[in-house]
Amino acid sequence: MKNNRRANSFALFGMPYYFWAIAFIIIPLLLVLYYGLTSEAGTISLENVFAIARPAHAKALFLSVLLSVGCTVVCLLLAYPLCLIMVNRQKAQNSFLLFMLIIPMWMNFMLRTYAWQSLLEKHGVLNTFLNTIGLPSLHLINTPGAIIFGMVYDFLPFMILPIYNALQKIDPNLIHAAHDLGAGFWQTLWKVILPLSMPGIISGITMVFVPGLTTFVISALLGGGKVLLIGNVIEQEFTQAYDWHLGSGLSLVLLLFIVINMILSSVFDREGNGGLL
Amino acid sequence: MSRALIELQHISKSYDGKPVLDDLELTIHENEFVTLLGPSGCGKTTTLRILGGFETPDEGHVIFDGKDITNVPPNKRQLNMVFQNYALFPHMTIADNIAFGLKIKRKTDKYIQDKISYALNLVGLQGFEKRMPGSLSGGQQQRIAIARAIVNEPHVLLLDEPLGALDLKLRQDMQYELIRLKNELGITFVYVTHDQQEALTMSDTIVVMNQGYIQQMGSPETIYNEPENAFVADFIGDSNLFPATFVRDELIEIDGRPFLCVDKGFGQNTPVDIVIRPEDVIITTPDKGTVTGVVTDLIFQGVHYEICIDVNGREWVCHSTEASLVGTMVGIAVDPFNIQVMNKPESEDEEAAAIEK
Numbered sequence A: 001m002k003n004n005r006r007a008n009s010f011a012l013f014g015m016p017y018y019f020w021a022i023a024f025i026i027i028p029l030l031l032v033l034y035y036g037l038t039s040e041a042g043t044i045s046l047e048n049v050f051a052i053a054r055p056a057h058a059k060a061l062f063l064s065v066l067l068s069v070g071c072t073v074v075c076l077l078l079a080y081p082l083c084l085i086m087v088n089r090q091k092a093q094n095s096f097l098l099f100m101l102i103i104p105m106w107m108n109f110m111l112r113t114y115a116w117q118s119l120l121e122k123h124g125v126l127n128t129f130l131n132t133i134g135l136p137s138l139h140l141i142n143t144p145g146a147i148i149f150g151m152v153y154d155f156l157p158f159m160i161l162p163i164y165n166a167l168q169k170i171d172p173n174l175i176h177a178a179h180d181l182g183a184g185f186w187q188t189l190w191k192v193i194l195p196l197s198m199p200g201i202i203s204g205i206t207m208v209f210v211p212g213l214t215t216f217v218i219s220a221l222l223g224g225g226k227v228l229l230i231g232n233v234i235e236q237e238f239t240q241a242y243d244w245h246l247g248s249g250l251s252l253v254l255l256l257f258i259v260i261n262m263i264l265s266s267v268f269d270r271e272g273n274g275g276l277l
Numbered sequence B: 001m002s003r004a005l006i007e008l009q010h011i012s013k014s015y016d017g018k019p020v021l022d023d024l025e026l027t028i029h030e031n032e033f034v035t036l037l038g039p040s041g042c043g044k045t046t047t048l049r050i051l052g053g054f055e056t057p058d059e060g061h062v063i064f065d066g067k068d069i070t071n072v073p074p075n076k077r078q079l080n081m082v083f084q085n086y087a088l089f090p091h092m093t094i095a096d097n098i099a100f101g102l103k104i105k106r107k108t109d110k111y112i113q114d115k116i117s118y119a120l121n122l123v124g125l126q127g128f129e130k131r132m133p134g135s136l137s138g139g140q141q142q143r144i145a146i147a148r149a150i151v152n153e154p155h156v157l158l159l160d161e162p163l164g165a166l167d168l169k170l171r172q173d174m175q176y177e178l179i180r181l182k183n184e185l186g187i188t189f190v191y192v193t194h195d196q197q198e199a200l201t202m203s204d205t206i207v208v209m210n211q212g213y214i215q216q217m218g219s220p221e222t223i224y225n226e227p228e229n230a231f232v233a234d235f236i237g238d239s240n241l242f243p244a245t246f247v248r249d250e251l252i253e254i255d256g257r258p259f260l261c262v263d264k265g266f267g268q269n270t271p272v273d274i275v276i277r278p279e280d281v282i283i284t285t286p287d288k289g290t291v292t293g294v295v296t297d298l299i300f301q302g303v304h305y306e307i308c309i310d311v312n313g314r315e316w317v318c319h320s321t322e323a324s325l326v327g328t329m330v331g332i333a334v335d336p337f338n339i340q341v342m343n344k345p346e347s348e349d350e351e352a353a354a355i356e357k
């Protein structure tokens, strides 16, 4: 009896969260599902999902995946060595460095992207500077490169934090043991540090790849409408073409990609942790 | 004694300005089982880490086989360490853990396989190749850690409180295992522990440390029977550790009562410390004792009784196979050669070191 009552009061505390989840997660998702799987006439149809096969859409999706993978790889290559350096430093210096890296996260991310726009523009800060010192202008804005650049800048902290956490959890004696058994720096990195930090790497990849795949603000601002990503296509369907059915249908395809990514990462994660259990 | 293998010369080390080791001098011989013994925080691990190459001393040199290896990194030293918490790689099977060092040295698969079965056999864990470290008990992990170290055929094995996390029975079994292993492999062991019993059981040489200083170095018998100062006497075994006066050669006074001893050369009427092991205190009838006292406590401890006797306000502890009832008046005698006379600590520093343990 007593237990029951306790369970009930916990359920009561849970109410606001249930409400939140239903109102802002479940219902919108169901709406997307409904619009995506019906035609304008209201009949069930998969035409809006299959619309991804149209050349323009397929191209946008392909580009999105490409840029997001690119951004993820760059983030990983930047974050991992940085985190390795950080965990090997004194604690106090560390928190400061981490703090510096995370500060940009607190600024509105649209604002940050605008900042990069004015830096990279044709007559922007960077080119003005280059011209002043006698170098030719660079064509940066409105290229896929600029978009990757912006995405890396925005999403890097999401790669750093989980990797840093994972690296910090590694018992220093394991690294000493590897050295003790004759392993040099690279061998220790490859055989001990990398496998043990795999959970952090995987969660970092997920946290960068998914927002990268769905971004439309960064590509709009730094791509100048010339580089269309799948996020931009969907956005336009909702805000300009008012075709909610097509927008939802394409969103479902994107959702599928995200779910696949999550499943893959949880499988890898379980394997990575399996040895620890 | 055989050839000197390792020499620590004038080693000093501080952390954040706090000295941990101060001018440490230590020679380790080939095939020796050396134990660094001392209370927690006295610098045992630091000494071992300097030997292993995980720490660089602020001053001094580490000489190995005649060569200065002070600045040689751990992966280039012919020593292997068994870590305090085992430090097995959690993502590798037992076989891969043991093979780690051999694969780095690019040994053949055949050689590695043979070594793995040899090592598992040696530590009594045949058939554990495919298991993961997390599925093993503490004692088993300990054995694997040892197996992983010895397959590399090190000249010296460094062990940092390897039995610290095991329960008493297992610890005793493992002590004999380690002695057997050492004899079988014929290599030098440098062993760290804060457990005096363990040190006495296993070592050829015990190095008693306190606060970064070596207090005494010697065979277990010497350390036990002839402690050089109050710290060592107190740290090793139960003991009656009393202040006394060295009246003249072969005569001391404890609380004003004369006792014969065999020590000479401490001067005349000099304040000293003396130690008498509980098993050396002889209980007799009051008329036959050098001093008399009243039994205040009687505790059965299996092999013997521990008997506490109040002698004019000072408590004497005695081990005897015969019980004496609480409240009885008894006499106490001590054979002269069982009284160990020690100098008082000279400086306040040393005194603090001796008391604060």
Ligand SMILES: Nc1ncnc2c1ncn2[C@@H]1O[C@H](COP(=O)(O)OP(=O)(O)O)[C@@H](O)[C@H]1O
Binding pocket: B015, B016, B020, B038, B039, B040, B041, B042, B043, B044, B045, B046, B047
């Ligand atoms: N990396 C370190 N940084 C700061 N202080 C340390 C470090 N390692 C050890 N110490 C200090 O040095 C002293 C000796 O430590 P240690 O050698 O581990 O002692 P033991 O192994 O005898 O218990 C302790 O007071 C400890 O706090």
Ligand SMILES: [Mg+2]
Binding pocket: B041, B044, B045
């Ligand atoms: Mg220690």
